[in-house]
Amino acid sequence: MRLKEPGAAYSSVHYSPPRAGGTLEALDLTRRFGDRTVVDEVSFRVEPGQMTGFVGANGAGKTTIMRMIMGVLNQHGGTVLWNGRPIDARARSRFGYMPEERGLYPKQRIADQLGYLGQLHGMERSRALTEAHRLLDRFGLGERAKDRLETLSLGNQQRVQVAAALLHDPVALVLDEPFSGLDPTAVDAMVGLLREYMARGVPVLFSSHQLDLIDRLCDALVVLDSGTVRLAGPVEQLRGARPEQYRLVCTADAGWTRGQPGVEVVDLDGNTAIVTPADAEARNQLTRQAADRGMVEFARLRPSLGDLYREAIS
Numbered sequence: 120m121r122l123k124e125p126g127a128a129y130s131s132v133h134y135s136p137p138r139a140g141g142t143l144e145a146l147d148l149t150r151r152f153g154d155r156t157v158v159d160e161v162s163f164r165v166e167p168g169q170m171t172g173f174v175g176a177n178g179a180g181k182t183t184i185m186r187m188i189m190g191v192l193n194q195h196g197g198t199v200l201w202n203g204r205p206i207d208a209r210a211r212s213r214f215g216y217m218p219e220e221r222g223l224y225p226k227q228r229i230a231d232q233l234g235y236l237g238q239l240h241g242m243e244r245s246r247a248l249t250e251a252h253r254l255l256d257r258f259g260l261g262e263r264a265k266d267r268l269e270t271l272s273l274g275n276q277q278r279v280q281v282a283a284a285l286l287h288d289p290v291a292l293v294l295d296e297p298f299s300g301l302d303p304t305a306v307d308a309m310v311g312l313l314r315e316y317m318a319r320g321v322p323v324l325f326s327s328h329q330l331d332l333i334d335r336l337c338d339a340l341v342v343l344d345s346g347t348v349r350l351a352g353p354v355e356q357l358r359g360a361r362p363e364q365y366r367l368v369c370t371a372d373a374g375w376t377r378g379q380p381g382v383e384v385v386d387l388d389g390n391t392a393i394v395t396p397a398d399a400e401a402r403n404q405l406t407r408q409a410a411d412r413g414m415v416e417f418a419r420l421r422p423s424l425g426d427l428y429r430e431a432i433s
C-alpha cells in the first residue's frame with residue numbers, strides 16, 4: 120500500500136543503543152559583514168540531552184551563528200567549544216546539520232542522495248542506505264525512497280532534509296528552522312524522533328519563529344536581538360527569575376488595585392487586574408483588600424516563553 124502524504128502513519132522502528140553526546144558552547148562569537156557587526160560577542164551553552172530553542176527576529180543572526188558553529192562561515196572573534204575544547208573538523212563531522220538553504224538536490228532520487236551523504240560522513244554505502252530507509256520509514260516516506268525529491272510536497276521534502284541530518288548517528292544537532300512548513304502530525308513525529316537522540320545525550324540547537332512550539336519543546340532558550348544575546352538559560356530558571364504575576368478577579372471594578380502600595384498593575388480590564396506585588400507583605404495586603412471587594416480569583420500566572428521573549432526584546 121502506498122502511504123499518503125502528508126500526515127501519513129509513522130512506523131515505530133527501534134533505535135540503536137545509547138551513545139554519549141556532549142556540551143556545545145558558543146563563546147563570544149563575533150561576525151561582521153563589511154563594516155556591519157551582525158553577531159556581537161554571543162555566548163550560550165547547549166547542554167547534553169537538552170533541546171535549546173534559538174529565537175530572534177528576522178536578521179537577528181541565528182543562521183550566521185549556526186553557520187559559524189558548523190564551520191561553514193568563519194568567525195571574526197570568539198570560539199565554538201565542544202565538550203570544553205575548541206571544536207575541530209573531526210568533531211563537526213559527527214554533528215547533524217540542517218542548513219537554512221537545505222542542500223539536497225531536487226532532481227536526485229531520495230535514497231540515492233541520502234546514501235551519498237552518508238558516504239560523505241564516512242559510512243559504508245550499504246549502511247547509509249539501510250539507515251536512510253529506516254529514517255524514511257519513520258517519517259512515513261518509506262515508499263517514496265526511489266522518487267525524486269522535487270516530487271514530494273514541501274513538508275515532506277523538509278522531513279527528508281531532517282533525515283539527512285540524522286543519517287550518520289550525530290552526536291549533536293544544529294537545525295535551522297526544522298519545523299517550518301510542517302503539519303502538526305509531522306512536528307510530533309519529528310519531536311518524537313529528536314527526543315530519542317536527546318535521551319542518548321545529544322544536544323539539540325534549533326531555530327524557530329514559532330514561540331508556541333518553543334514553549335512546548337524547549338529545555339533552554341536563547342533569545343537573540345540584533346546580533347546580541349538578550350536572554351539565555353534553562354527555561355524554568357528564566358521563568359523563575361521573572362517577577363511574580365497574579366490575576367486578580369473581583370465582583371466589582373478592579374481599578375482600586377492601582378492605589379495599592381507596593382503593587383504594580385500590569386494590566387486592568389474591568390473586574391480583572393494583572394498585578395505584580397513587590398513582596399509577600401504587599402501581596403497579603405492586596406488579598407486582604409480584595410477579600411473585602413468580592414474577590415473571585417487570585418491566581419499566579421505562569422509566564423509563557425512568548426512573554427519572556429517579548430520582554431527580552433522590548
Ligand SMILES: Nc1ncnc2c1ncn2[C@@H]1O[C@H](COP(=O)(O)OP(=O)(O)OP(=O)(O)O)[C@@H](O)[C@H]1O
Pocket residue numbers: 152157175176177178179180181182183184
Ligand atoms: N553573506 C552575507 N553578506 C552580508 N550580510 C549578510 C550575509 N549573511 C547574513 N547577512 C546579514 O547578517 C544579518 C543576520 O542574518 P541571519 O541570516 O543570520 O539572521 P537570522 O536570525 O537567521 O534571520 P531569519 O530569521 O530571517 O532567518 C542580517 O542582517 C543579514 O542581512
